[in-house]
Amino acid sequence: MSRRRVTMADVARRAGVSPTTASFVLADRRDMRISGEAEERVRRAAQELGYRPNLTARGLRTSVTRTVAMISDTIATTQFAGEVIHGALDAAGARDHVLFIAETKGDPDVEAQLVEGMLDRQVDGFIYAAMSTREVRLPAALQDTRVVMLNCWAQGTRASSVLPDEVNAGRDAASVVLAAGHRQGVHVIGGRHITPATPEGVWAGQERMRGIEEAMAQAGTRLDGVAECDWQPADGHREVLRLLDAGTRPHALICLNDRVSMGAYQALQQAGLNVPDDVCVVSFDDSDLAAWLRPSLTSIALPHYDLGRTAVEVLLDGGIAPRVHRIPMPVTLRSSHRTTSGSPRPTVTPTTTRQGPGEGPP
C-alpha cells in the first residue's frame, strides 16, 4: 500500500546468498541443511531490513494463506456473535491465522456468493456458524472443503460440529433446584419453545428439557408442570401469573432464559412473593440481565467463547474424521436460590460428551 516493501530477494542479496537459501531459513525449514553461518547472515539481513514475507505471493505459490473464513447466518443482533468471534479470533491468532467474517442473512444466494468469494481468496478453511442451534444444509461449494460447523449440524456431511452441551445444562439446572431442597413444586417456564411459529419446539429447549427431566427422575421425583411458550419477558410474566391465578404456589422455577426470568420476577413481585425465600429461580443464558436483576439470577451460560475457540481449533488442529464436540455450559451461582444449610453448593459438574462419527445430533 505504501512504498516498496523489502522482498526476499533484497534479503538474499544483502546476505550474499541465493533466494533459495534465504527462503529456507526464513520459512524455518530444517529439512535441507543450511550452514549455520549462512543462516545467521540471512537472519541478520532480514532483521536489519525489517523483512516481512508477502503472504499473497506465498499463498499463490503454496495455496496456503493462513486464513479462515467464518460464515454465519446472522452475526449482529444477538449477544451470541461477540463472544463466538472472540473465541475464534483467539484460537486463530494463536495459530498465526487471520479471520474473515461474513454474513449470509439466511439467503442461499448471498451465501453461495460469499463462499465463492472466500474460495477466490484461497482461504484455508471455513467455520460455518448458525446463531441458533439447529440442523442446516451445508452449501454445495463447501462440500469438499475443510469446514467445521458451529452451533449447527448437517445430515450426511463429512464435517465436524461444535455444539453446546444442552442436556447436561438441563441436568445442572435441575441439580441446583434439587440441591436447594426442592423436590416438589418445581415448574418450568418456556419449555421446549413450542409455539405456533415453532410447533416442534427448538433444539435447545428439547435438549434442556431432556436433561431436566432425567435429573428429576434420577432424584426420584418429577416436574410439577411445564409452561410451553415463547422466551420473551412478557411470556414469563404471563405464564407465572397464570400459574399463580390458578392457585398454584410454585417452590422453584426453571426459566428457559434470562428474559423469561425477568418476566417471572415481575409476576412474582406483583404477587408479593419473595425470591429466593418463597420461590427459587434458575435460568439459562447468563446474560448481563442475570447480574442486573434483584436478586441476582443463577443462570447457565451458552459457552459462546469456547464454541468459537473450539471450532477454530478443530478446524486447524483436528483430524479429518468428523466428530460432534459438545461444549460444557458453565453454571453461575447467584442469589435467586438458596442452598440447603449444610450442603455448601449444588452438585454441579458439567461434563463434555463426545459422539463418534456417523451419528448426527440429537
Place this chain on the structure above:
Amino acid sequence: MSRRRVTMADVARRAGVSPTTASFVLADRRDMRISGEAEERVRRAAQELGYRPNLTARGLRTSVTRTVAMISDTIATTQFAGEVIHGALDAAGARDHVLFIAETKGDPDVEAQLVEGMLDRQVDGFIYAAMSTREVRLPAALQDTRVVMLNCWAQGTRASSVLPDEVNAGRDAASVVLAAGHRQGVHVIGGRHITPATPEGVWAGQERMRGIEEAMAQAGTRLDGVAECDWQPADGHREVLRLLDAGTRPHALICLNDRVSMGAYQALQQAGLNVPDDVCVVSFDDSDLAAWLRPSLTSIALPHYDLGRTAVEVLLDGGIAPRVHRIPMPVTLRSSHRTTSGSPRPTVTPTTTRQGPGEGPP
C-alpha cells in the same frame, strides 16, 4: 483446497484467444478495444468452465485484494460490536470486498503484530475502531496507510473519523422532556460519568451534557440537577433514591444509559412513583432493555450499524482529505414519557453535522 481450479489460461484456450484478451474481458475493462465476437466467446467459455478468478494471483500482480481489515480494541463484550460489524459487512459486501476482523485487547504489541499480519496479506485498507468513543494513538504501521477511525480519533493524523453525533443526541433528549411539558424539575442521572476512575468524565457524557444544556438554555430554562456517577443499574438506583430522600420530587429524569434507567425505575417503584404519570424518563442506548422495561423506555440509540457502514464507505469511496463524520443518533419514542396533549410527538430532528479537516473532536 480441492482439485485444480479452472484458470484464465483454460478459458483463453477454449475461447481460442490469448490470455491478454481473456484478461481484459474478464476484468471488465473497456479501455482496450476487444471485438464483440471475441468478448462473447470468452464470456461463454468462462461460463461453461465455471471460471472464477484467483484473487490471490491478481492481488500479487496488482496489489489490490478487495479486502479490508477491521482492527478494534475489544470486539466481544459489548453489544456495540455486533451491529458495527454488521454495517461494515454490508458496506464491504456491496463493494465486493471482504472483511478481516481482529482484536488488540488494548495491547500495543498484539496490535502491532496484527497490523503487520494484515499488511503481509496486502489488505487494501483499515478500519481502526474503539469500543468506547475516545482519543487514541494510531499505531505507527498504520500511519501511511489507507485507514479510517471508527468511534475514535487521533491528533495530527491524516485519517478520517466516524463518530456518533452525541451533542445532537443530548439536544434530542432534552427536546423529548421539554415537549412533554417539563420545564422544571428536570434531573440528569449519570452526567459526564465523573468518577474516581474517570475524573474528567467520558466523551459521550460530555457531549450529551453539552447538547442537553444547550437545548434547555435555548428553551429559556435549565436543569435542576446533575448526578455524576457511574452508569450501572446500582448507580441509577442509588442516585434517584438519594434525590427522593432529600425531599426532591423530580418531574423528569434524563438517564445516561438504559442500565441507569433500570436502576432509576427500581428506585421510583420503591417510592411509589409512577412512570410516566409522576416522573418521565428519557434514556440513551436503546438497548434491548429499553423495550423490556415496564413501561417501555424512550431511548436514544448509538447508531452502531451506521457507524460501521459509514466507516467502510468512507474508506472505500471517500476522498483522501481527512474529515470527521458525525452519525445521527436515532430516537425511539416509547412509553416512559407523555407528550402534552395537542402536540403529537416531541420535536425530534436529529441532524448530521460534519467538521472540516484540521479540527479534531471534541
Place this chain on the structure above:
DNA sequence: CTGAAAGCGCTAACAA
C-alpha cells in the same frame, strides 16, 4: 550445502 531456473495465476508493456 548452495544456486539457477521454473512456475503458481494473473496483468500490463510492447509488438504485431
Place this chain on the structure above:
DNA sequence: TTGTTAGCGCTTTCAG
C-alpha cells in the same frame, strides 16, 4: 484488435 512476453514475490525441483 490481438498475441508475446515479462514479472508480481515466493517456493521448489534439480543440478552443481
